[in-house]
Amino acid sequence: MKAITTSEQEIKIPKPKIIRIEYLLSLLLLVFILVLWEVLSRFKIVHELILPGPMVVIGSMFELLAAPFFYSNLGVTLFETLAGFALGSIFSIVLALIVVSVPILYKVLNPFIIILQAVPKVALAPIFVTWFGFGLTAKIVMAIAICFFPTFINTVVGLKSVDEDSKLLFQSMVASKKDLFLKLSLPTALPYIFAGLKASLTFALIGAIVGEFMGADKGIGMLINTFNFQLEMDKVYALIIILSIIALLLYLFIEWLDKKIVFWTDNK
Amino acid sequence: MVNEILKSSDEVSTNQSQITITNLYKTFERDGKEKEVLRDINLNFKKGEFISLLGPSGCGKSTLLKLIGGLITKSTGSIQIDSQEVKDPISKVGFMFQKAVLLPWRTVEQNLILPIELAKGNIAEAKLRIKDLLSLVGLEGYEHYYPNELSGGMQQRISLARTLMTNPDILLLDEPFGALDEFTRENLNFSLMDIAEKSGKTVVLVTHSISEAVLMSDRIIVMGINPGHILEDMKIDFQKPRTDKIIATEKYAQYMLHIRDLLGVGR
Structure with a gap:
């Protein structure tokens, strides 16, 4: 038989990327803020104890980056963050899978989930210290508590977002429950899960730092506290900037992973 | 054919x-x-x-x-x-719906294999049919495209080919x-x-x-x-x-x- 000709065989072409003027303006704004900051500090319009200038802060940053004690503290905070993130993510995804596959459980637990979600997790920090002491555990638990919900809620929403047509299709192709889950529900939920993971990774860092504020002998949070007491504000600012950069790098890593794994949502 | x-x-x-x-x-x-x-x-x-x-x-x-x-x-x-x-x-029995419902994370070929996979059929054997089925629906050579690279009509053609994969009566x-x-x-x-x-x-x-x-x-x-x-x-x-x-x-x-x-x- 001859091939049937199609009239609609055009392929969608992705739009070319243009460098926008907005990017340039953002950069200009950044330069403006830095200059203003430097001026405010240098001409003592604002007291340097409150606002050390950017040059001083950058100097302190390099000083910190050259000091061995910085790295041992950074290691502790990173460990707490990543351990909390990993455990929190595993808990939340596994619990979401269980809750979605047992509808009764979902209905029973839903009110509790809503209430627990409303609890400001940071307020739990003193309780965790009471329960787990001043060691790593309290910080990891804090990180787990704070990064649990974004991934949990997203995974639930993702698993429930499988559309009826796809379900009917799988049903019509006599699919097993296992295949329905592995080949339809899970891939459908993946973009949602990653959205949750992206949010919770930075949350985990917040959890670790807050935990350290409650009392710790190591960690970036402890360093910030200490320098704050010693009125070495330049170092406090430097640490906050370093933390932000770390959070950004972690976020970029997860986003890269997202693009690699959930490649199909890209060129929609 | x-x-x-x-x-x-x-x-x-x-x-x-x-x-x-x-x-x-x-x-x-x-x-x-x-x-x-x-x-x-x-x-x-x-x-x-x-x-x-x-x-x-x-x-x-x-x-x-x-x-x-x-x-x-x-x-x-x-x-x-x-x-x-x-x-x-x-x-x-093969079913086909108003929406093409192709899985966006699978290529055309992998989408066509799906019914065979789900029925625990012989995948190697099924792959030999793909080329013929694609030419039957007028989309020869589109094996490695992803659904979102295809127009609505082409997606529906793939959907038809998928329905025919198991050769239903x-x-x-x-x-x-x-x-x-x-x-x-x-x-x-x-x-x-x-x-x-x-x-x-x-x-x-x-x-x-x-x-x-x-x-x-x-x-x-x-x-x-x-x-x-x-x-x-x-x-x-x-x-x-x-x-x-x-x-x-x-x-x-x-x-x-x-x-x-x-x-x-x-x-």
């Missing part, structure tokens, strides 16, 4: 009824109220017949199709395919091209007629286009609403293969007018 890749699995005599529906009723429960959607449906479809279920929205034509495919359960009555009562979806098509523009739709309708005629498959097509039904079908089951019931079981008597020349005939106009009359369309 159609005969080779889509040949019938068994040689049932053409006059034997393949799908037999007797005294079929279907009620849905919604907000505690029972709503009757299908009342007393009796039908016999023969092997190789091209049947259209035609009627306005709410006449239960889609429900009837899903019942035949075992996707939903009937209230009372009987549906048999090859003398077997339908309880669940079976592999000799019966095709149940629920407004398969309903979401496409008229030109693409016509194009695909002729592809479908071609495949149906040459493969000898039984086709049950749900549509709300009178002209489409008359052009394509051997039989049209005209359905009415409140509750869904059969208004008339019409035989459409045109020679095969059908071309659009029949649109210009007197007989075509008579069929059209008769159905419009039945459904109370126009004035």
Whole structure:
């Protein structure tokens, strides 16, 4: 038989990327803020104890980056963050899978989930210290508590977002429950899960730092506290900037992973 | 080529009824109220017949199709395919929906393999069919494209090819091209007629286009609403293969007018 000709065989072409003027303006704004900051500090319009200038802060940053004690503290905070993130993510995804596959459980637990979600997790920090002491555990638990919900809620929403047509299709192709889950529900939920993971990774860092504020002998949070007491504000600012950069790098890593794994949502 | 890749699995005599529906009723429960959607449906479809279920929205034509495919359960009555009562979806029936529902994380090839995977079939053997099936639906060489790189019409062609992957005896098509523009739709309708005629498959097509039904079908089951019931079981008597020349005939106009009359369309 001859091939049937199609009239609609055009392929969608992705739009070319243009460098926008907005990017340039953002950069200009950044330069403006830095200059203003430097001026405010240098001409003592604002007291340097409150606002050390950017040059001083950058100097302190390099000083910190050259000091061995910085790295041992950074290691502790990173460990707490990543351990909390990993455990929190595993808990939340596994619990979401269980809750979605047992509808009764979902209905029973839903009110509790809503209430627990409303609890400001940071307020739990003193309780965790009471329960787990001043060691790593309290910080990891804090990180787990704070990064649990974004991934949990997203995974639930993702698993429930499988559309009826796809379900009917799988049903019509006599699919097993296992295949329905592995080949339809899970891939459908993946973009949602990653959205949750992206949010919770930075949350985990917040959890670790807050935990350290409650009392710790190591960690970036402890360093910030200490320098704050010693009125070495330049170092406090430097640490906050370093933390932000770390959070950004972690976020970029997860986003890269997202693009690699959930490649199909890209060129929609 | 159609005969080779889509040949019938068994040689049932053409006059034997393949799908037999007797005294079929279907009620849905919604907000505690029972709503009757299908009342007393009796039908016999023969092997190789091209049947259209035609009627306005709410006449239960889609429900009837899903019942035949075992996707939903009937209230009372009987549906048999090859003398077997339908309880669940079976592999000799292929379903196609209004949406292409291709999995965006799978290439065209991987999407076509899906029904074989789910049926725990021989994947290596199935892969050999892909090239032929793609050329059958006019998309040769598109194995490694992702669905979102294809237009709506092309996606529906892939969906058709996927339905044919398991070489089912019966095709149940629920407004398969309903979401496409008229030109693409016509194009695909002729592809479908071609495949149906040459493969000898039984086709049950749900549509709300009178002209489409008359052009394509051997039989049209005209359905009415409140509750869904059969208004008339019409035989459409045109020679095969059908071309659009029949649109210009007197007989075509008579069929059209008769159905419009039945459904109370126009004035």
